[in-house]
Amino acid sequence: MEWVLHRSYYPKGTHGVLQVHGRFVCFCMEQPWQDNLKNVSCIPEGRYEVLPRL
Numbered sequence: 001m002e003w004v005l006h007r008s009y010y011p012k013g014t015h016g017v018l019q020v021h022g023r024f025v026c027f028c029m030e031q032p033w034q035d036n037l038k039n040v041s042c043i044p045e046g047r048y049e050v051l052p053r054l
Contacts, residue, residue, distance in 0.1 A: 004018070016029070
């Protein structure tokens with residue numbers, strides 16, 4: 001199953017729309033991009049494997 005996050009970047013935050021198989025799931029909000037600084041920046045773009053937490 002592939003989840004896709006479409007983002008728009010703004011100085012005060014990152015807004016997104018999450019979709020699964022092209023269908024809307026939810027809106028998302030993250031911190032603005034700040035050179036990937038921990039606890040300050042949004043997650044970098046890329047492909048991630050997501051596993052269930054046991």
